[in-house]
Amino acid sequence: MSLQKYKSHFPVIILSKPQLGRNIGSIARVMNNFSFQDLRIVNPRDGWPNEEANATAAGAKNILDNAKIFSSIESASNDINLLFSATARSRDLNIREITINEAIKKSISHNQDNKQSAFLFGPENSGLSNDEIVISDYTFSIPVNPEFTSLNLSHAVMVICWEYYKNFYKNKNLNSKNNTNEKYQLASIKEKEFFFSKLNQMLDKSNFFHSKEMNVSIMKNMKALFNRSSLTSQEINTLNGIIKSLFDHNNLT
Numbered sequence: 001m002s003l004q005k006y007k008s009h010f011p012v013i014i015l016s017k018p019q020l021g022r023n024i025g026s027i028a029r030v031m032n033n034f035s036f037q038d039l040r041i042v043n044p045r046d047g048w049p050n051e052e053a054n055a056t057a058a059g060a061k062n063i064l065d066n067a068k069i070f071s072s073i074e075s076a077s078n079d080i081n082l083l084f085s086a087t088a089r090s091r092d093l094n095i096r097e098i099t100i101n102e103a104i105k106k107s108i109s110h111n112q113d114n115k116q117s118a119f120l121f122g123p124e125n126s127g128l129s130n131d132e133i134v135i136s137d138y139t140f141s142i143p144v145n146p147e148f149t150s151l152n153l154s155h156a157v158m159v160i161c162w163e164y165y166k167n168f169y170k171n172k173n174l175n176s177k178n179n180t181n182e183k184y185q186l187a188s189i190k191e192k193e194f195f196f197s198k199l200n201q202m203l204d205k206s207n208f209f210h211s212k213e214m215n216v217s218i219m220k221n222m223k224a225l226f227n228r229s230s231l232t233s234q235e236i237n238t239l240n241g242i243i244k245s246l247f248d249h250n251n252l253t
Helices: 004-009 020-031 051-056 058-065 101-110 155-172 190-203 211-229 233-252
Strands: 012-015 039-042 069-071 084-086 117-121 138-140
Touching: 004 101, 012 155, 020 051, 020 058, 020 155, 039 155, 039 190, 051 058, 069 101, 084 101, 101 117, 101 155, 117 155, 190 211, 190 233
Parallel strands: 012 039, 012 117, 039 069, 084 117, 084 138
Antiparallel strands: none
16 A cells, blocks of 8 residues: 555654764665655764765665754754654653653644654664753653663664554544544644743843753753643743733833
8 A cells, every 4th residue: 555645644753963874874764664754863973964874775865865954953843743752761851751652643643633743863872861852742762671772773763663654554544533633733842942942031031040050950840841731832822922921011010
């Protein structure tokens, strides 16, 4: 069965600071195997374009040719409404952790409503940092043998691509009356980052932060708090209006 007409319903794959070109090439190959098309790369260690990536991509050079390069995760996910981050260990962050199956189901439902989700993966040697994960809506981990937990980056991406493809195939009838679409548009990463930036500026102007360290810590917690709420674009706009109104009022009194 061809899924060509459904390719816009597949998630984005975002790689943050990948180190090995051959892993990027293998990821492109896996993406093509399972109908994924949108590859975004944040600060690849060995630069771009990369000959090793081309060598291992085999017949998936089209994925590499269309890959987009970014300087930050935020810029790579500006148009993303639902972001899942891969993590190999428990984090000291209050972000919702879900299983792969839950992540796949949420992503399929979300993308079928003409919205965009993405799966974010960190570098081979260290994975994602807490500062990178905090912008996510959910985290997930891939269950592996506890006696051998090392998982190649391209293999991790393959698990997600295969699981998504398999479940999408089972639910390929996009017009089924059983499909549930979200009533409201979830806020994009760009919209949320704008809100966090404004909130940070206003708290700073009101002398809320006693130190730079306090600023970093509190804003990290605030991002985790609001991202757990799955805010819509309308709710983000409301919050922007609220903090602006409060700030303007306090400046007048």
